[in-house]
Amino acid sequence: MNLTHLRTITWLRWRIIANQFRKIGRGHQILSIFLVVVGFLAAITMGVSGFAMPLPILEKAPLSIYLLIWAGLSMVYFTAWAIGVLTDLQQKEPLTLDKFLHLPISPTNAFINNFLSSFLSFSTVLIFPALLGFAGRMVAMFGMRMAPIFLLLFAFFLMIMALTYQFRGWLGALMLNKRRRRAILSFATIMFVIVVQIPNMINMAYQSSTSTNLEELAETDSSPVLEELRASQEEFDKWLNQFSNGKPPSDELDRRLEELTRLTDRLPVNLTATELDLDSASPTDPRQQRLNSQIIQLAEYVRLACCIIPFGWLAIGIEYMVVGQGIHTVLIPSLCFVGMLGISFFSLRRAYKSTLRLYRGEVAFNDNSTKAKQTPGSSRPTWINRLSEKKFPLLNEQQSAVTGMTLISLLRAPEAKMVLLSPLLVILLIGGSFAFRNAENIPVSLRVFGGLGAISFTMLGIMNLTNNQFGYDRQGFRCLLLSPVKRVDILIGKNAAYAPFAFAIGAIGLGLMQCFIPMPIDNFLATLVQLGTIFLITCLMGNLMSIKAPLAISSGTMRPTNINLSVATIHILLTLLLPICLLPTLIPPGIDLLVNRFIGSTYVPIDLLLSLALLIVTLVVYRFIVARQAGLLRDRESIILEAVTHIGS
Amino acid sequence: MTIAIETHGLTRQFGDQTAVDHVDLQVNTGTFYGFLGPNGAGKSTTIKMLTGLLAPTSGAVGILGLNPFDTDQAIEIKRRIGVVPENLSLFDNLTAREYLTFVGRMFLLEKTVIQQRSDELLALMQLENEHKKLTLEYSHGMKKKLALAAAMLPNPDLLFLDEPFEGVDAVASKVIRNTLAEFVSRGSTVFLTSHVMEVVERLCTHVGIISAGKLVQQTSLEILKQNNQSLESCFLEIVGKREGAVETLSWLDHKKSSPEDANDDSQPGLESSQP
Structure with a gap:
């Protein structure tokens, strides 16, 4: 690797950013400086708050809470990462290899330069300190047996970087065709919006399954329900404590949780904290129990998702390290570590091969092969052509x-x-x-x-x-x-x-x-x-x-x-x-509403007639x-x- | 005399389309070689293959006795050649001096050498007063001049120039022509593509004409002159005649009618009474 080339390309990146900054307006400059300072402070704050998170909140929760927290952090990191990749792809001046290929740079240098550049991203700078801070907090809390968490974090980070590099390279190559570039950018953005909305949809669906009729609940007398609930929870606690490995039979757990949830749902919403005895750390605290049962239930779904998606392997590994019993404590985190490293290795290998292919000119940057083939039949105008x-x-x-x-x-x-x-x-x-x-x-x-x-x-x-x-x-x-x-x-x-x-x-x-x-x-x-x-x-x-x-x-x-x-x-x-x-568009339905409220139903479509009149008036005004x-x-x-x-x- | 560029059966296909078809080139060192052809004939594809930016489907390429598609030899070739690529490959957000500094550093030149050569090149290309302007603010001609300056900065043995005079003003064009002539006279080689016959005829010692991907003529201008043939007539003779080509417009055959007739059914033009 030639260090001069590495320094030169780093200098190039810096000059491009500095010149872009110089050319934007004064207001934009102030805003950019403000955002950088805020981002920097946010990174420090997130790192510190990750380490200083008040853990008494978590002490009452089941250990699955750590799976949820780390899955959440990974999701946040993924979201920030995806935003970064999308922004990068939309850049007018990406530092693609075609700008360097006529210069005397070796493929290894080109590869390393491009790979190192992917390290400095918004997601890394902003989110990673929080991950590190929270990892440090967990080591402080659970002792040195949690120290390998940093290895898992390293593998996770490397995997994200390697995948980013490969993904960007792949999209970048596809986007050399300008039409395809636009389609990819649009598709990627839509997919991103949908993917980040999935947790929201799951949450809504999940909430709906446990939703209650508030009016009914407000009218319910709480005391018999509360008594029954406390009795059920005590029984549930006893039953749960029988399983020292924290893995009760899922069918029975589901049945008991469902029963518990049904009882909890019957609690009135105006029940006070004193009535519920929330201040005590009693295991019979019904809301805490309800929350715990929900955490366990939610963790089942999240665990499944984390097992399937490699981004979740960090959370899975950490959860098993926290449990701290049996061979799984070592085996599962090790598998997660090896898995993430493996993905990193294969991604980088593929990316390097792609770089070599580009370097040897086996893939054309100006890909003529993607041009529409001019066959005699293809000259017939399409319906889009006929619009002209x-x-x-x-x-x-x-x-x-x-x-x-x-x-x-x-x-x-x-x-x-x-x-x-x-x-x-x-x-x-x-x-x-x-x-x-x-x-x-x-x-x-x-x-x-x-x-x-x-x-x-x-x-x-x-x-x-x-x-x-x-x-x-x-x-x-x-x-x-x-x-x-x-x-x-x-x-x-x-x-x-x-x-x-x-x-x-x-x-x-x-x-x-x-x-x-x-x-x-x-x-x-x-x-x-x-x-x-x-x-x-x-x-x-x-x-x-x-x-x-x-x-x-x-x-x-x-x-x-x-x-x-x-x-x-x-x-x-x-x-x-x-x-x-x-x-003004509110006028027709507004009048319709008032007429129905104060005069009663007239059997005349007032809203429709007034809307038509409004449309005609608007047309005249428009013209x-x-x-x-x-x-x-x-x-x-x-x-x-x-x-x-x-x-x- | 050594050979600077040599190809055997150089072919490049894009799907079913053959862009370059079994081209056998031979360019000796110290030659000013003009590579001519109509639009879409395969000139740029050939130059990309010669500079190692595009792998041939078949055939062999030798540049300064080395293989541009061998990873190790490719770097050595790139150290010894200068290229003005088709898309220029400039960075929009750099100034001319910054871009030259970047290129110089990539060629591992000394800082003082980069500075001295940049000064001279910027003055030669009349870009010295644009020190605050970013490349994205340059006109097409200015970009061409900057790309040419960058190609010449490392003092290469062989220059590949894809349409170097396109969009360049007459004054700068003359300066560039003189510089390139001097460059060749000291024993270096220039391989350029151009549409401007007059430029090629005045500068080049040898020409190759490519049409529909095939190298149809490779000769020295000396021979053309001996045959009392101009380059333009030779070029038109080889590639200028196309069967069934439309050579005139039907509506230009008749004398234009009076403006009143012409405007009879036309729109009134820009509104004058509009508020």
Whole structure:
């Protein structure tokens, strides 16, 4: 290994960061310094608090709590790591091997340089001190028999780094194709959102299985239940103590826990701590027992997941070290250690082989093989191609041309689809939570507002695109400016292109809400009509933002290349203003609600009729305002062009 | 005379498509070699294979008597060659001087040597006043000049230049041409690809013409001159004629009608009455 090369590449990284910092705005610089300082302090705090964690809380808990804590820490680390990898992949200037290959650097040097670079990541700097601190606390608590915990941590860390390196290399190679790059970034981000939501969904499902009817509980007389519970718990404690290895038969444990949980669920929620005797460390403390039984139950699921996913092997190894009895105490942690080291070794071996293949030119950086093959049959235009020729209803020829062009761009940009779909995903998750949590408790008369909220939320995805319409055109905006098209047609054409997405996603979001929290059919139809009103208002706000605060966007990502304080302020203010502009949409369901409350049912779909009227009014207002916005666009078009074609740092 | 570049049956396929097809090149040391061909003929793919950036599907390559696809020999070759790759491989967030310092250090040059050569190269390429500008703020021509400066910094025995004059202004182009001519006159070799016949004709001693992946001509310009043939006519003769190619536009055959007629069914243009 050539140390000069290593020093040079380290220097290169430092210069790139320093120059990027120099080029960003003053506000951004202050924010970056603030974040670095906060991150540094947070790292120290997490390390210290990991070591100084007040353990009396844990003393009453079963030993499985350590499995849960370490699994949780591993999950946090994984999340931070995944964010780091995604951010890295979106970087405009990754230090990929193709930048070095024409220089006299050996493959080993190239490999080591790249591998070492993966050590310095946000997740490592921020989270790892907490892991180290807590590991130190466990050694202090359980004695030197816990010292191998640092070996496990080392293997875990190495495994993450090696996998990161291999994963980044693999994705990096795949992403050499620009179209594929965009698809991968979008897919990876969506997958990341889904994966990190899994624990949340499990939690919701788990909570629902132990949920109680609060009103019923509040009316329950506590004393007989409490007596019965205490008796059951004493019996449960005695039964549990028979098993010195901490592994009672699972069927019997489940049955007893279920019985215990059922009794605990019957406890009123207004039961005080004194009544429960929470202050004493008595093993008969019912809430502590309930909590312990829940921990044991949850640990079963987590243990299974940790056994399957290598990221959980650290937690499994530590749990067995804590138990401290029998051969398993040594065997299982050793297996975890060897397993994690093995994965590290194989990942690094694969990564080194890939580096060698790249070095020898066996894999082309400019991969021509991925280009579309030009076969005679493939020249037939697809439906996406035909959009460029399509004349859309209600639009003139030039508006249709702008709409077609924007639609094609949106359909071919996976990152745009990701942005459009993300609010839908959130609605799915929120809807899921409603499904789990007795949605029928929401009064029927108020559900229409939930529907309006859902479609307004989906509009946030649309707004992410409409608020910088010209930024996503990049150099293409120059073509729009040079074309002899009225500026009002450009705005209407662009707005119209978002309509199919807005109506489709809004309708799906509303449909999901209707499944979870059904509302009367006239309210449902009225909310569908409101979708049009909300879309038009969103477009007007988006037009204003696009004209007043345009942003240059890196190709293949949704990240602005350079954002200054004034532009960011305009975006934030106008985004906050959107809910206020949407307030008129509450008028139809509001009047409907008041009429039903004070006059009674009229058999007239008031909400639907008023929503239609509001839509017509909004259309007139839209046409009026968009004409004024066109004038503003004409006045600012050169400023916008400069902003959206500027390649910032 | 020793051989700087030698290939035998050099072939590269991408799937079913053959980008370079059994190319046999021979470039002697001290030669200024121009590699010509229409767009998509395989010039850049060939240069990538010669510089070890892309492995051939079949065939052999020798650069300065070494094999660029042997891991150990590859480093030795890279120490002795300078490359201006197709994508330039610059770092966006470095200044020109920082980039040259980086390249110099990768070639293990002394600090003082790097500084002295960087000063001269930046002055030669007229980039000395851009010391605060980052590469991402450079025009395409400026980037080309910087990549060329970086290729020349280690004082290589062999220079590979992929379209070095594309986007470079006339003044800088002349300076570069003179520098390259001086570079060759002291015994080094230059292998360049270009579309500009005039540049190749003025600078190069030898040319190779590639078309559809095949090396269709390899000769010295001296021989062409003896045959009273210009490089452009030779090039057009070999690759310029394509069967069934469209050579004119149908709507250009007729004289343009009056502006009134032309605008009859057109849109009114930019709005003038819009608020």
